[in-house]
Amino acid sequence: MILKLVAALVAFSLSGTVHAHGDEKHEKKASGAISTEETDFGREGDPKKVTRVVRVDMSDKMRFSPAELTIRQGETIRIRVKNSGRLMHEMVLGTMQGLKAHAELMKKYPGMEHDEPYMAHVAPGKTEYVVWQFTKAGEFYYGCLVPGHFEAGMLGKVVVK
Numbered sequence: 001m002i003l004k005l006v007a008a009l010v011a012f013s014l015s016g017t018v019h020a021h022g023d024e025k026h027e028k029k030a031s032g033a034i035s036t037e038e039t040d041f042g043r044e045g046d047p048k049k050v051t052r053v054v055r056v057d058m059s060d061k062m063r064f065s066p067a068e069l070t071i072r073q074g075e076t077i078r079i080r081v082k083n084s085g086r087l088m089h090e091m092v093l094g095t096m097q098g099l100k101a102h103a104e105l106m107k108k109y110p111g112m113e114h115d116e117p118y119m120a121h122v123a124p125g126k127t128e129y130v131v132w133q134f135t136k137a138g139e140f141y142y143g144c145l146v147p148g149h150f151e152a153g154m155l156g157k158v159v160v161k
Contacts, residue, residue, distance in 0.1 A: 035117055040095050041140040041158075044117035045076035045131040053078045058122065058144065060085035062152035069142075069158045076133040083122035089144050093118040093132060093158070099143045103150040110147050134160040 120128035
């Protein structure tokens with residue numbers, strides 16, 4: 001059992017995709033340093049280079065609004081993520097494969113806590129921000145990985161042209 005847990009966590013940490021957690025409060029990096037780590041769907045954006053703000057709302061209907069974003073390749077955006085619901089929600093950017101894999105992992109370990117630049121954990125009635133640069137063209141996604149939410153259809157698409 002321990003070996004399976006270690007193997008799952010090692011495989012997950014090497015995947016370079018998404019991470020999630022429970023209802024705990026998550027603080028952004030205190031150092032203010034911008035990560036240079038490149039993922040399959042881009043990298044942390046420099047707040048000084050934001051070209052526009054995109055607003056995304058989350059609701060207890062297990063939906064994002066809008067459900068699709070169109071971004072220019074190389075563009076750095078600030079995503080304003082508002083939770084209009086009464087439940088904890090989050091927005092996690094990633095590939096479909098990465099989101100699905102992490103949603104499954106969250107079912108097994110719902111208390112996992114991570115703080116990555118491509119996610120926002122948003123308490124009811126609150127607003128958080130993600131600054132991201134989409135460096136590659138393609139279709140990517142955002143999902144709420146709170147157990148049960150992704151499975152209920154809480155998923156959006158990012159089209160990078």
